[in-house]
Amino acid sequence: MQRVLLAGFGFMGKKHADVYHLFPDACVVAVVDPRGEDLGESLRASHLEGVPVFASLASAMEEVEFSVVDICLPTDIHRTIALEAFAAGKHVFCEKPIALTRSDASDMTLAAHQSDRHFMVGHCIRFWPEYITLKRIVDSGEHGRLLSLSLSRRTGRPSYSIDDWVNKPDRCLGAALDLHIHDADFLLHLLGAPEAVFSQGLRDETGWSSISTQYLYDGRIVTADGAWNYPANWGFQMRYTAVFERAVLDFDSRSALTLAAGEAEPIALLMPPHDGYYHELAYFIGCLERSETVSISTGDQASASLDLVLAEIQSADTGKQISLK
Numbered sequence: 232m233q234r235v236l237l238a239g240f241g242f243m244g245k246k247h248a249d250v251y252h253l254f255p256d257a258c259v260v261a262v263v264d265p266r267g268e269d270l271g272e273s274l275r276a277s278h279l280e281g282v283p284v285f286a287s288l289a290s291a292m293e294e295v296e297f298s299v300v301d302i303c304l305p306t307d308i309h310r311t312i313a314l315e316a317f318a319a320g321k322h323v324f325c326e327k328p329i330a331l332t333r334s335d336a337s338d339m340t341l342a343a344h345q346s347d348r349h350f351m352v353g354h355c356i357r358f359w360p361e362y363i364t365l366k367r368i369v370d371s372g373e374h375g376r377l378l379s380l381s382l383s384r385r386t387g388r389p390s391y392s393i394d395d396w397v398n399k400p401d402r403c404l405g406a407a408l409d410l411h412i413h414d415a416d417f418l419l420h421l422l423g424a425p426e427a428v429f430s431q432g433l434r435d436e437t438g439w440s441s442i443s444t445q446y447l448y449d450g451r452i453v454t455a456d457g458a459w460n461y462p463a464n465w466g467f468q469m470r471y472t473a474v475f476e477r478a479v480l481d482f483d484s485r486s487a488l489t490l491a492a493g494e495a496e497p498i499a500l501l502m503p504p505h506d507g508y509y510h511e512l513a514y515f516i517g518c519l520e521r522s523e524t525v526s527i528s529t530g531d532q533a534s535a536s537l538d539l540v541l542a543e544i545q546s547a548d549t550g551k552q553i554s555l556k
């Protein structure tokens with residue numbers, strides 16, 4: 232049984248708590264969040280009534296035994312708590328993006344390697360059923376080569392974050408990092424590193440609110456856009472279209488995943504239950520339970536995803552293509 236401390240009990244902390252509640256081999260035994268007094272109702276709603284809330288990891292460690300720290304904190308403070316957790320010999324699951332800067336990310340991966348503890352970053356799209364299906368079809372070649380792929384993530388400006396940290400450029404960097412990194416990370420997982428990127432972006436007082444990138448791969452057209460400058464009533468949308476030699480796979484979070492192959496009518500593909508948040512945490516807890524090395528969405532992979540997005544931002548900023556080789 233893995234005893235988990237949740238650091239941060241906002242939007243993602245609650246999501247993780249709801250997932251752990253479904254697992255027989257993990258339980259949340261403590262929460263760290265400075266809003267301790269205000270969390271009663273949210274804790275109850277996530278089946279964590281009576282779980283102690285601490286103001287710091289150090290104070291939690293004095294009173295509660297746990298082996299895992301699950302970091303759902305604003306991105307600019309991931310590094311501090313991750314280093315503290317590794318120094319205390321804890322396994323760490325950290326929400327994406329790993330950090331805001333290369334230097335913070337490399338401090339975190341170094342600390343993980345030195346501690347010999349497990350470290351995973353929450354790049355949940357690697358675990359999202361519709362994207363797992365895309366990777367399976369690309370890898371198998373069953374519909375021929377992948378010729379082109381476009382990926383999108385679109386939403387209104389996030390309004391829920393505590394202290395509005397998401398809308399402060401020095402704490403988040405905007406949609407280009409916070410939202411779009413999901414697709415950038417998935418591309419690395421699917422196709423490896425591109426030769427170069429060319430991006431255009433829109434910047435406002437909250438950071439890069441929109442980014443659109445062409446990824447240069449040999450013989451394929453690959454593009455992705457991520458934006459949170461849509462009207463609030465747009466809701467959240469993620470989508471992709473993958474064109475293969477003999478089929479098109481099309482996904483929109485507002486409808487089903489469809490496959491159009493040959494002359495046949497497009498068919499809707501049935502997906503397994505649960506989303507990527509469930510599957511990524513199930514994988515992480517499973518690795519811990521079986522003492523298996525985490526190999527999907529590692530700290531090093533998350534650092535590479537951060538590097539890719541930072542190159543895209545550099546391209547948008549300078550108007551130049553950025554080579555990655």
Ligand SMILES: NC(=O)c1ccc[n+]([C@@H]2O[C@H](COP(=O)([O-])OP(=O)(O)OC[C@H]3O[C@@H](n4cnc5c(N)ncnc54)[C@H](O)[C@@H]3O)[C@@H](O)[C@H]2O)c1
Pocket residue numbers: 238239240241242243244263264265266286302303304305306308326327328353355391392393394396409
């Ligand atoms: N995987 C995804 O799809 C996804 C979606 C949204 C957010 N995220 C990521 O999850 C992380 C958290 O985002 P969120 O949306 O949950 O933010 P949030 O603002 O909703 O929650 C952050 C929580 O951290 C607490 N907190 C702030 N400072 C703290 C400190 N020093 N010590 C302990 N707790 C502190 C806040 O009180 C709050 O409860 C971010 O890195 C974000 O990018 C991932």
